[in-house]
Amino acid sequence: MNPAWQNLRADFPILNQQVNGQALVYLDNAATSQKPQCVIDALVNYYQRDNANVHRGIHTLSMRATFAYEAARERSAKFLNATEPGEIVFTAGTTDSINLVANAWGDKNLKAGDIILLTEMEHHSNMVPWQLLAQRTGAKLRYLPVVAGDTGLLDLTQLAQVLTPEVKIFAFTHVSNTLGVINPAAALCAAAKKVGAISVIDAAQSAGHMPIDVRAMDCDFLAVSGHKMCGPTGVGLLYGRKALLEAMPPYRGGGSMISNVEYFESKWAPAPQKFEAGTPNIADVIALARAMDYLDDLGREAIAQHDEKLAALAYARLASEIPGIRMLGPAHHRSGVISFDLPGVHAHDVVTMADQEGVALRGGHHCNQPLMRKLGLSSTSRASFYLYNTEAEIERLVATLQKIQKFFAG
Amino acid sequence: MNPAWQNLRADFPILNQQVNGQALVYLDNAATSQKPQCVIDALVNYYQRDNANVHRGIHTLSMRATFAYEAARERSAKFLNATEPGEIVFTAGTTDSINLVANAWGDKNLKAGDIILLTEMEHHSNMVPWQLLAQRTGAKLRYLPVVAGDTGLLDLTQLAQVLTPEVKIFAFTHVSNTLGVINPAAALCAAAKKVGAISVIDAAQSAGHMPIDVRAMDCDFLAVSGHKMCGPTGVGLLYGRKALLEAMPPYRGGGSMISNVEYFESKWAPAPQKFEAGTPNIADVIALARAMDYLDDLGREAIAQHDEKLAALAYARLASEIPGIRMLGPAHHRSGVISFDLPGVHAHDVVTMADQEGVALRGGHHCNQPLMRKLGLSSTSRASFYLYNTEAEIERLVATLQKIQKFFAG
Amino acid sequence: MQDLTDLYQSVILDHNRRPRNYSVLPSANRVGSGNNPMCGDQITVYVQLDGDRISNVSFQGSGCAISKASASLMTVNLKGKTIAEAEAIYANLHQMVTTGKVVEDDMSDLAALAGVHQFPARIKCATLGWHAALNAAKGDAQPATTEKPSD
């Protein structure tokens, strides 16, 4: 076994605490992951030694900060197997990244009559920006459906029907944050390319959980959140194919994204600087690169296997040991996100009760309101696993749900 | 003396280091400030104890994170004397805040023929977003000039002439990051109001340096960067008058800014949530509130006096002890930002040489290209002071500039 | 699960299982709706207003035990009250669920909601139906949402 996996829970100080008198079982990783000490240390070191504004400075601290910031861009390019660091734009997170594409690429290239294709399982962050773009341009939205039933898989038999030549953008999630479905990203990108559409992948739930290779997937854009992959809050990135980034107008205006400013007009810096207006989130970008090191030390293939193993176990145990439970998403070949409905007990009540047992779950629509409606639900309870979760914690989850069921039946 | 001021330099671990064999003299505060240990600790504590996603969660960690995040909003409202926490929108910084106003307020309210009034001393971040807005809407830019000469003061005799009823937005900086000029914000806002224009204040250089009272200034919007006021990078805020925020469409789309999402249309949450799409920068927002505590413990009035005293001393000494130096900005009633031109020595060379002496300065156009051109310069050297700087450091600055001058004359 | 019985008192569990006045009200002349965008809870309240008196009130919707029970208790407690009286009852309830303090001796079955104050994330659940009802009665066309700064 890779030695990085030994004692791994000790890397996460937050896990070593009691909640309501019980050892914390953190199963809300799809919302945000915890941070290893090395990532926290990266922040502390930066602020205690190197903090300065980047790019515009030539004193020692500024050079150190600039070097570390641009090294993080190289690290990110390697993390995603991008062709070059210039394809990485640092953003505030997945939501910001998708809005960037919708605004900078979308407003320039879309017109009335064009179609934006999404899937029925998209997170609000990969739906609302396109709704706003459609309103601005007169383009229309269209959805690739999810198959009937509870597996939540995309209905690929309908792909050819919805992915017509009027489609200019096909934006889809790599991994569903509600159902745990893993979508066939490379095949979807290839299909988009065939009709001349650009592909936009929401990788919020996948980037920290499995190997990502933008060249193998052959996508045009890919959006990532740092906070879901052991990195800090407030930082993320957008991968963009170089030629597309270069042809796009800027998103936000301000310092650092210009090559020349006059009172009445300005010229832009080349990508990626063109898209990074103002002082960037220097410390968090640097700490995000440290998170990438941490994940690659463990091995993303190994993390994916770990997630899948826990998810399969949890799925099987809940399905068999909690009478009447409704399990969502596929039973196998899935990510570590498990959603379920406990009949007669609302998700809010499940989460409050689980919290009394020290088990952190999430209940609600998971920013998936339309999908919930389609499934005939207003909310689900969700347990989501990550690299530090254990089989013993699944034991705790099962016991807790049994207790809750008993309480409400009682 | 306020005890918080004693031993204050010990609060900033980064200051206790050697650069090129000399004790660091950090005089690049207008670019970014250093962080006291309590702010760094706030980040560490959050990530080691409370980290979870906010708003959507009802387990213990999520409640703690949500509570601390919303408490930071209250803290920010108090910091600026806003009427209520709902007038505070957390953003990625000043640049992001100004783009928010230009997009969400500007696109809805501006049309061809309208005028956006700026001043000639604006930072690119308070210029380029308005240029982009003008391009989108057909509105035109207009500038309130800076008086001839090197004081850099606004030419208020021309205000009535440029602030005509066609002006819909008057955006200006509270404090110039190049010249150290402090503009009469309340008077400018009152003048804007008279012609029915909204006022937008760029407070990047003032928020951490002097008391700010949005009600006394009676401004409509005010933009702040955390990293320039002892807070972390990647976070800032926008104050917006409640009625204006409520009437504005959203900026970015995504999770958390919605009240209801359907596949083809959505409804927005009330302000300020409407403007905070996606997972916010939770840790940095919480640490920013800690920075506000730190500044208020010292007293912002006292900080302003400290800055002004150092600036006046530095201005007087440089003017008298560096032969031929060209000093920019006013000699008195100014912020702690000093810009100067050393004849025959380019600013880049000044900064590189000063860095060899451990003195961190900035050289360049300071994101003020058009103003530089107006002053007949391509760049200046800049020393900018903050609460931890001392008179002894001014001694070092003077000695270093004398050395540089000698080197280049030699 | 000690503390949970503070939150999920038998009165709550009972109203959750068998909500009172859980139906469309044909005689209603006011309809209000509330939603909690964070969890997807949705409620519709039907009010029959005669002058300034709530002669009858009912509700329907989906929600957690707390929001369902609280809405059910709301219908029982507001029926026959004037708007002013309803507002006074709600003010007491609001104080109770946010602070735990029972202001009026006479909160009767509403006192079952006192435990909510220990669960700050659930306060919005306890007030959703009340918001919707009062908005409807006062003729406020806006749907109630728990996203308003004040609950």
Added chain:
Amino acid sequence: MQDLTDLYQSVILDHNRRPRNYSVLPSANRVGSGNNPMCGDQITVYVQLDGDRISNVSFQGSGCAISKASASLMTVNLKGKTIAEAEAIYANLHQMVTTGKVVEDDMSDLAALAGVHQFPARIKCATLGWHAALNAAKGDAQPATTEKPSD
């Protein structure tokens, strides 16, 4: 200020004070410009290209000692060279200012720029004029900017 003499060698200080070929070139058939958006440095390069040979080259602009001296040295070193030769010289210079390694024994006065590699923030200053000149000679209409990922 020990190390500074590595950067500001006498050759540099001399070319900064008295830049060579610092003028508009009336016989120029190519003009290139470069700017460093981060500091506001601006340079214009005039090239007289005969076939693929740079018969003459001059420059004007504002910049720091490094960029001025380097541009001045550029004019002296590229005059009379073919484009291919100019590119080879630049390749060596680039390697020298980024790594400190002097590749060719025969860098002559250009070796004065070797100290730049110790000051990473200044590498762009040392390459600005060369970029502009090579772009102009190769007929690349884009102004050179130090913001390109590669220097």
